[in-house]
Amino acid sequence: MATETSTTTANTISPAVPTTPSGLQQAKLFRIYNHYRLVVSLILVALLFVDPVNFDVQFRMLDYYQAGVSAYLGLNAFIALLLVAGFHPGQRHITLSILLDILIMHGLLLTSTGITNGLANLVIVSVAAGNILTPSRMGTFYAALAAISSLGISGWAVLALGESADDIVRAGSLGILYFAAAFVLQNISRRMMRSEALATSRARSIAELEQINQQIIQRMRTGILVLDCFGQIRLANAAAEELLYGAPKAAAPIHEFTTVLPKPLKQGLEAWLKDPTRRIEPFQPSPTSPLLQANFTQLDQERGDQILVFIEDMSKVTQQAQQMKLASLGRLTAGIAHEIRNPLGAISHAAQLMEEAPNLEPGDRQMLGIIRRHSRRVNGIIENVLDLSRRRAANADLIELEPWLKEFREDFLQTQDQDCTSSNIILKNDSDDLPPARFDKSQIEQVMVNLCDNGLRYSKQQTGERHIELHAGATADGERAYVDVRDFGPGIAPENRNSVFEPFFTTDKSGTGLGLYLARELCEANQAHLSLVDDDQPGCCFRITFAHPGRMI
Known part of the structure; x- marks a missing residue:
């Protein structure tokens, strides 16, 4: 797969390989080349102050040579000042500079000692620089111009000055070097640009992949x-x-x-x-x-x-475990309904018939009360297990929490028995901008009813008043909502706090021990989390922390 990707990338890039270096790279290379020209021209001017006799040479046109060297230094100094001032040379400026270099160098060769002068080697540098800066047909033109100029100088020296024909051979050799340098450097430059283009494309792809990966990691x-x-x-x-x-x-x-x-x-x-x-x-x-x-x-x-x-x-794992658990409970409930509820119904019915006996002793009536009470308890356990196994999948909606809590409070109070009309539920809200929550209203209402019933009952036991508080708020990040149900009962002993959500655990002799377990199961089905808040306030506080509305599993 990696090989195919690389091949595809290379094939995509090949037709669009640039014929010249990028603008920034080209300007940087030209700046370096101009530094070289400036140093060379300074050396040539410095040599003017040395007597030519000391070098055992005879200049053909010394005055023209001195003027040419000085003009060459002035030109390079002027270009250097432009570059320092921030001038960005274009392609035509670079082409003109290379052409002037070739012509000026041959002019210096013509006015000095001819093609045998060491300045001829500097022409190779100019041709090479031109092919690096513009590795195209223009680079071949630089080599051709340099070769023609060298042959022209040698031919003029042979015809006009009667010098040896060896200069023409040397000029031809130099011409071969010009073309060889042009072809080699063009090939190397194209390969480098192709590699750079490929590396740039891959770097861009890697950067895009990194951004995609970061987005994936973020979500x-x-x-x-x-x-x-x-x-x-x-x-x-x-x-x-x-x-x-x-x-x-x-x-x-x-x-x-x-x-x-x-x-x-x-x-x-x-x-x-x-x-x-x-x-x-x-x-x-x-x-x-x-x-x-x-x-x-x-x-x-x-x-x-x-x-x-x-x-x-672990919510997702818990959901999968719940699916398996519900499947097992579904198979078990049929046997429970048939094997337990029918005999239990017969026991309850027999107890009722015995109560109707006229000569029943008080001790017998007490025993019948125990039978009825425990029969109802067993029936409640069966009902809870059946409700748990029949539970449908959560159908979550995006809910605004504050109006939903007000509606729930009114509906809950209306369903209370006449003996419970004194129930008092206080709503509190610490945040003016509560985030929405995503959950199944019917299932979370079942959880809230369970928590409120427990809270009112235990508050009555402790204070004599049916009184609880519902507190809505947002987590520290401001992205998730929660609801606290606080009662004013006796609280839960520290040794029992880790067991309150276990099935069949209860401290109430009349309870089944499945209420909080079922409440947590329903919360997990909605990707919410039901927990017991550990604080210094009286009573108990159960908190439902809802999942992020935009990041549901």
Whole structure:
């Protein structure tokens, strides 16, 4: 797959390979070349102050040569000042400069000692620079112009000055070097530009892929952490911050992060470092957080100095387990309804018939009351199990929480018995801008009814008044809503706080122990989280934290 991708990329780029370097690169190369010309012209001017006799040479036209060298220095100095001032040369400026270089160098050869002068070697540099800056047909023209100029100077020297014909051979050799330099450098330059274009295209593709990956990581419900060998967080995505700390610190997909690890996760990391094959137990960063599962792996297998951590919300796993659980309960309920409810109905009916007996002893009546009471309790357990197994899938809607709570309060109070007309439910709202919540209204209403019934009953036991508070608010990140149901009852003993959501656990002799368990199951089905808030207030406070309305699984 990687080979096919590379081939496709290369094929896509090949027809559009540039014939010249990019504008910025071309300007940079021309600036370097002009520095070279400036240094050469300075050296040539400096040599004018040395007596030519010392070099054992005889200039043909010394005055013209001196004027040419001085003009060449002035031209290069002027161009250097333009470049320093911020002038950006175009293609025509570069072409004109190369042509002038070739012609000026041959003019200096003509006025000095001819083609045998060492300046002829500098023409090769000019031709090479022209083919690097413009690796096209214009580069071949530079070589042709230089070869023709060299042959012209040699031919004029042979015909007009009677010099040796060896100069023509030397000029021909130089011409071959010009064309060889042109062809070689054109080929090298094209390959370099092709490689650069390919590298640029791949860099652009990598940057686009990186942006896509960051967007994917940002929207993932799986939290991702990068830790150093000391357990300090180096990088974290928004999901990790939300799951571990309740609020992402920035909108960037993945960024530097300095908060320390929560204690349960740090303990799991230490255990994993001691035994990498060990899988840590699910944990909760805080009492109101959902149950999380962390998986560790070495990010750099060779050095092993960074650790990649995946934080997964167990809601999805819980939903899958619920599906399997409900399937099993569905098969079990038929047997429960037939094998238990029918005999239970017969027992209850027989107890009623015995109560109608005229000569029933008080002790017998007490025993019959126990039978009726426990029969109702068993029937309540069966009803709860049947409701749990018959539960339909959540049909979530986007709900504005504040008006929904007001409507729920009114409906709930209207359904209370005449003996419960004194029930008092107070609504509180700490946020003027509550985020919407996405849930199934009928299922969350069932949870709220269960919590409110419990709260009113326990408040009555403790204070003599049926009184609870409903408190709506937003999480620290302002993106998720929650509802607190607070009663004023006796509270829950610390040793029982971790067991209140277990099935069949109850401290009420008349309870079934399935109410809170069913409430949490319904919340998990809606990707909400039901938790017991640990605070210093009287009574109990149960919190329903709803999922982010835009990031439902």
